[in-house]
Each structure stands twice: as C-alpha cells, then as structure tokens.
Amino acid sequence: MGIGCILLVRYTGFQKVIDHKVIEMIKHHEGVKQKPYQCPALLWTVGIGHVIDPSHAKVLLAERKALPIPSGWDRVLTMEEVDEILSKDLARFESGVQRLCPSGLTTGRFGALVSFAFNVGLGNLQNSTLRMKHNRGEFEGAAEEFLKWNKAGGKELKGLTTRRKDERALYLS
Numbered sequence: 325m326g327i328g329c330i331l332l333v334r335y336t337g338f339q340k341v342i343d344h345k346v347i348e349m350i351k352h353h354e355g356v357k358q359k360p361y362q363c364p365a366l367l368w369t370v371g372i373g374h375v376i377d378p379s380h381a382k383v384l385l386a387e388r389k390a391l392p393i394p395s396g397w398d399r400v401l402t403m404e405e406v407d408e409i410l411s412k413d414l415a416r417f418e419s420g421v422q423r424l425c426p427s428g429l430t431t432g433r434f435g436a437l438v439s440f441a442f443n444v445g446l447g448n449l450q451n452s453t454l455r456m457k458h459n460r461g462e463f464e465g466a467a468e469e470f471l472k473w474n475k476a477g478g479k480e481l482k483g484l485t486t487r488r489k490d491e492r493a494l495y496l497s
Contacts, residue, residue, distance in 0.1 A: 340418060340421075340422060340429060340434050341418060342414065342418060342434065342435045342438050342439075343431060343435055345435075346435035346436075346438065346439060346494070347410070347414070349435075349439060349490060349494070350372065350373075350410075350414075350439050350442055351372055351410075353439070353443070353483070353486075353487040353490070354372045354373040354442075354443070355372070355373075356371065356372055356406060357369070357370060357371065357372075358370070358371070358400050358401045358402070358403070358406060359399075359400050359401070360376060360393050360397050360398065362388070362389070363375075364476065364477075365381070365385070365388075366385060366388035366389050366391075367380050367381060367388065368380065368391065368393050368394060368397065370397065370401060370406075370409070371401060371405075371406040371409045371410060372406065372409075372410045372413075373413075373442065373443070374409050374410070374413055376393070376394045376397050377394045413442070414438065414442070416446075417438050417441045417442045417446065418434075418438055420441060420446040420449070421434060421437045421438050421441055421446075421449070422434075424446065424449055424450050424455055425437055425449075425455060425458050425459060426459075427459070427461075428458060428459075428461060428463065430497075432494045432495055432496065432497035433458070433463070433495050435494050436470070436491040436492070436494040436495035437449065437458070437495070439487075439490075439491050439494070440454070440470065440473070440488075440491050443487065444473060452469065452473075453469050453472075454466050454469035454470065454473075457469060463495075463496075464496075466495070467492050467495050467496050468492070470488045470489075470491045470492040470495065471485075471488050471489070471492060472488075473488055474487075474488050
C-alpha cells in the first residue's frame with residue numbers, strides 16, 4: 325500500500341492569476357485607504373481603488389459630492405478586509421483581460437494589462453489601440469500605447485505617467 329498525498333491548489337479553471345509583485349505595484353500606484361473617501365470623480369471609494377457603489381457613476385458629477393457614504397461602509401476597514409476586496413476585484417480584471425486579450429499573454433504582459441484595466445476599466449481596455457495591437461501580436465507597438473494613457477481631465481498627471489512607464493516595462497519583461 326502506498327501513502328497518499330493531497331495537494332491543495334487554487335483552482336482557477338485555467339485562469340491566469342497575476343504575480344504578487346504586480347499586486348504590490350497596483351497597491352503602490354492606487355494607494356491603500358482603509359476609510360472610505362471620495363475619489364477625484366467623487367465616487368465613494370475604499371481599499372485599493374474599490375468603488376463602493378458603481379451606480380453612483382450614473383449620477384451627474386455636480387451632484388455626487390452630496391451623495392452619502394453607502395450604508396455599512398462608514399467605518400475603518402481592516403487590512404484583511406482590504407485585501408479580500410482587492411482579491412475579488414482583481415479576479416474580475418484577470419478574467420476580463422484573458423477574455424479581451426486571449427493570446428500572447430506572458431506573465432509580464434498579463435500583469436501589465438490587469439494593472440492597466442484595473443486603473444482605466446475593462447471598457448477602456450476593450451476599445452483601446454493597446455488591445456488591438458496586442459491582439460495582432462504587435463507587442464512593441466502595444467507597449468508604447470501604455471504611455472498615451474497618462475491624462476485625467478485632459479491634463480497629464482505625473483503619477484499616471486509613472487504608472488504607465490511601470491506597466492510598459494512589465495509588459496516588455
């Protein structure tokens with residue numbers, strides 16, 4: 325009789341999962357907030373870029389400032405709660421990147437695209453020249469597209485420029 329061995333793994337249904345270093349990069353660029361705040365778009369946000377109530381995005385910008393914190397969120401979250409929310413959010417972006425960019429996904433490209441989509445949204449990734457070039461196998465050209473996404477409200481932001489350079493470098497690694 326042989327001795328049995330049980331191996332526990334995270335089943336992902338063949339889904340790619342980003343590297344821990346990419347998670348740290350996202351945390352660095354997004355920032356970590358344990359207490360809800362209104363982001364520049366005046367959406368109630370907490371943790372690492374988690375929008376508490378996405379339906380608030382449908383409210384006119386001028387009216388968002390008056391929106392109260394959604395019920396149950398007016399508190400300080402633990403880091404365990406922040407990490408759990410991030411894990412769930414990232415799973416959605418990992419799945420979305422695999423769906424939108426189904427081939428040519430090295431570890432670096434996948435991590436960079438997830439970070440990018442986490443920041444700008446899957447809809448913007450879907451409609452981007454970055455995605456089109458990636459899916460055509462034009463990886464050098466796709467890498468250059470990251471650098472074009474460094475503006476908010478029409479103004480270039482140093483933080484976004486730094487983030488896009490980091491994502492570009494990761495994509496090319």
